[in-house]
Amino acid sequence: MDRSPPPKRSDFEALFEGHELAFRVYAKALLPSWDAVDDVIQTASLVMWRKMEELDSSDGFLPWGKVVVRFTALKHLRTQSRDPHVFDPELIEFLSQEEEERDGGRLDAQQQALTKCLSALGTEGRQLVLSPYQGHGYLTKLAEASGRTRNSLYKQIRRIRAKLEQCVVQQLGTAS
Amino acid sequence: MNTNHEHESVPEELEELIQDYLDERLETEGFVRLQEILKENSQARRRYLDATESAVILQDIAVTEESAVLAAPVKSSTKQVAFRWLPLGAAAAVLVLALFHSPWFSKPDVGAKLVSTSETDWLSAELLPGAPLAVGTQLQLASGSVEIAFSSGATSRIHGPALFEIESENEGFLHYGQAYSVADEESSKGFTIRTGSSTYIDQGTEFITKAAADGYSQMLVLEGAVDANAEGFESRRIPGGSGIGFETGEAPMMIQIERGSETRAFDFPSIPPPSSTDYASTHPVSMEIDSRGRPSRKPSSAPNSAPVIVLTNGRAQKNHDDPEESFFFRDDITGYIVFDLNESVPVTSIHTYSWHRNRDKPESTMRAVQRFTVWGAKNTQPSGFPDAENSSGWTRIARADTDIFFQVDHQASRPPQQACRILPAGDSLGEFRYLLFEVLPTSDDIDIPPRHTFFSEIDIFTE
Numbered sequence A: 001m002d003r004s005p006p007p008k009r010s011d012f013e014a015l016f017e018g019h020e021l022a023f024r025v026y027a028k029a030l031l032p033s034w035d036a037v038d039d040v041i042q043t044a045s046l047v048m049w050r051k052m053e054e055l056d057s058s059d060g061f062l063p064w065g066k067v068v069v070r071f072t073a074l075k076h077l078r079t080q081s082r083d084p085h086v087f088d089p090e091l092i093e094f095l096s097q098e099e100e101e102r103d104g105g106r107l108d109a110q111q112q113a114l115t116k117c118l119s120a121l122g123t124e125g126r127q128l129v130l131s132p133y134q135g136h137g138y139l140t141k142l143a144e145a146s147g148r149t150r151n152s153l154y155k156q157i158r159r160i161r162a163k164l165e166q167c168v169v170q171q172l173g174t175a176s
Numbered sequence B: 001m002n003t004n005h006e007h008e009s010v011p012e013e014l015e016e017l018i019q020d021y022l023d024e025r026l027e028t029e030g031f032v033r034l035q036e037i038l039k040e041n042s043q044a045r046r047r048y049l050d051a052t053e054s055a056v057i058l059q060d061i062a063v064t065e066e067s068a069v070l071a072a073p074v075k076s077s078t079k080q081v082a083f084r085w086l087p088l089g090a091a092a093a094v095l096v097l098a099l100f101h102s103p104w105f106s107k108p109d110v111g112a113k114l115v116s117t118s119e120t121d122w123l124s125a126e127l128l129p130g131a132p133l134a135v136g137t138q139l140q141l142a143s144g145s146v147e148i149a150f151s152s153g154a155t156s157r158i159h160g161p162a163l164f165e166i167e168s169e170n171e172g173f174l175h176y177g178q179a180y181s182v183a184d185e186e187s188s189k190g191f192t193i194r195t196g197s198s199t200y201i202d203q204g205t206e207f208i209t210k211a212a213a214d215g216y217s218q219m220l221v222l223e224g225a226v227d228a229n230a231e232g233f234e235s236r237r238i239p240g241g242s243g244i245g246f247e248t249g250e251a252p253m254m255i256q257i258e259r260g261s262e263t264r265a266f267d268f269p270s271i272p273p274p275s276s277t278d279y280a281s282t283h284p285v286s287m288e289i290d291s292r293g294r295p296s297r298k299p300s301s302a303p304n305s306a307p308v309i310v311l312t313n314g315r316a317q318k319n320h321d322d323p324e325e326s327f328f329f330r331d332d333i334t335g336y337i338v339f340d341l342n343e344s345v346p347v348t349s350i351h352t353y354s355w356h357r358n359r360d361k362p363e364s365t366m367r368a369v370q371r372f373t374v375w376g377a378k379n380t381q382p383s384g385f386p387d388a389e390n391s392s393g394w395t396r397i398a399r400a401d402t403d404i405f406f407q408v409d410h411q412a413s414r415p416p417q418q419a420c421r422i423l424p425a426g427d428s429l430g431e432f433r434y435l436l437f438e439v440l441p442t443s444d445d446i447d448i449p450p451r452h453t454f455f456s457e458i459d460i461f462t463e
Helices: A009-030 A034-050 A058-079 A089-100 A105-119 A123-133 A138-146 A150-175 B012-022 B028-040 B042-064 B066-071 B078-099 B308-312 B362-368
Strands: B110-122 B132-134 B138-150 B155-168 B171-183 B192-194 B199-202 B205-211 B217-223 B225-229 B236-239 B243-247 B253-259 B286-292 B334-347 B349-355 B371-377 B395-401 B417-424 B430-439 B455-461
Touching: A009 A034, A009 A058, A009 A089, A009 A105, A009 B042, A034 A058, A058 A089, A089 B028, A089 B042, A105 A123, A105 A150, A105 B042, A123 A138, A123 A150, A123 B042, A138 A150, A150 B012, A150 B042, B012 B028, B012 B042, B028 B042, B110 B155, B138 B171, B155 B192, B199 B205, B205 B225, B217 B225, B217 B236, B236 B243, B243 B395, B253 B395, B286 B308, B308 B455, B334 B455, B349 B362, B349 B395, B395 B417, B395 B430, B430 B455
Parallel strands: B171 B192
Antiparallel strands: B110 B132, B110 B138, B138 B155, B155 B171, B171 B205, B192 B199, B199 B225, B205 B217, B217 B243, B225 B236, B243 B253, B253 B417, B286 B334, B334 B430, B349 B417, B349 B455, B371 B395, B371 B430
């Protein structure tokens, strides 16, 4: 099969955005916090932009970009060596290898399934299941507003996640 | 979310560990257990990667979908501003770099270009991304942030409330607010941010500058090095991870804040370890403590705090959680420590030290933070304590907030061992018999319980 031509600079934005989710997944698998993911993806995107000439085909953007993300994440982790929630190098190596071997197409399918299942949850369930990703303190605010404890809300989030999981499995099963 | 049938029998323990880790709520013991399982079990790793995919997709939806943003009860915090800005990173990078070749930069009076805006509430005339910024342009924001690309290749992200002025193609003036700057191009070497009290000259790095309307400024180097200059002080090269601040006024002060080695040696990049030969350790200095906001009949110090005398015994804490060698106030009050030096003496520098890390109680890392204002009085002890409206006869010497210096926005990024050194522009901070440390709880964030610093030592030097 013919390979795609080398990407142009003007292609960068579309290429990066097309794979940004995959890059974030890779970074999150290796890093202990969302803040670290943001920092690493920001830096990695600039490195990719600067080194784009290294690519001889647009097809190679995702695996090449993941390598950039991995090295950027490792560099970041070296500065965070005192963080007690950083995985040790052996586990990071395992996770890197296994993540890079995963089928890239599965992420799109999962995203579609998850979006569909999320829309079926209803407003309250949707708000709850998204709340852990909306910044420090958001869950506390929700708890205060609803007169419940954080732990009680978190237990409910776990139950909703389990329902979402069943729905996504069903969706992916139907699609395949 | 589990998306793979072969993982349907994922043990409940593993599922909870993974979800708690991804939600940043896993404590140390659980983290150790999770790491152990993941290292031994490839199926567990597959489940972890599946769950990570789901979490990232949900986070993406939470951050970008308008419905999620509108539903948020919390008005945008700094973190949320950052979230909303960061997905634009790639686009911004393209725009920043493309602008270097733009014809706008060939005009001599255009020093920079507006790259992007995020939740920006303008006080000056609203500008749109792409607008050229002539030298002399002032950008005033009530809130939100803007990204600026200088024609030199440097970039600055300005966070409101702020007033920022373009001074040249490689220089800006931060009247007040916060600027995050990156100057890692050869052409941007020497990139400069000026404030009312200081000038910060980049040496190939990224750094954050903050300035207050009253002239106080501070700067933290994230990577590389920055030369810090202020009137009356010798130029200092500040390395990555360190910060510096400047007080203005009749007696300009420099405040250094550094991260320690987290050992009993209390090693810091340039601040010496606690001393047993400073004035407070070698002279008959007396100390009193008091507080505001304390329930009646309760002492100001915490029940398990050491007596305040430990602050001048010349000994540092022995470990990262050593209340017997730490003085700390009862939580949720404003504490006061008054030093009576017995006579008025020229104070040449003040050093403060703290150390605390309790890994199983993340909120307790708040006890490493130092938040205080130090005041002085020459001959007579004022009868009251200063408040927001009235200094009550005290002279303010300097302010310190180490969380601001270290740009702490989550528990893990807070140094557990910290030192602060206050130095004068001239020969001394002033002649004082009385020194008052007004010590605040280390956070006023309603989501974090108020805590007080585990102070190890306060050194007062007179020569």
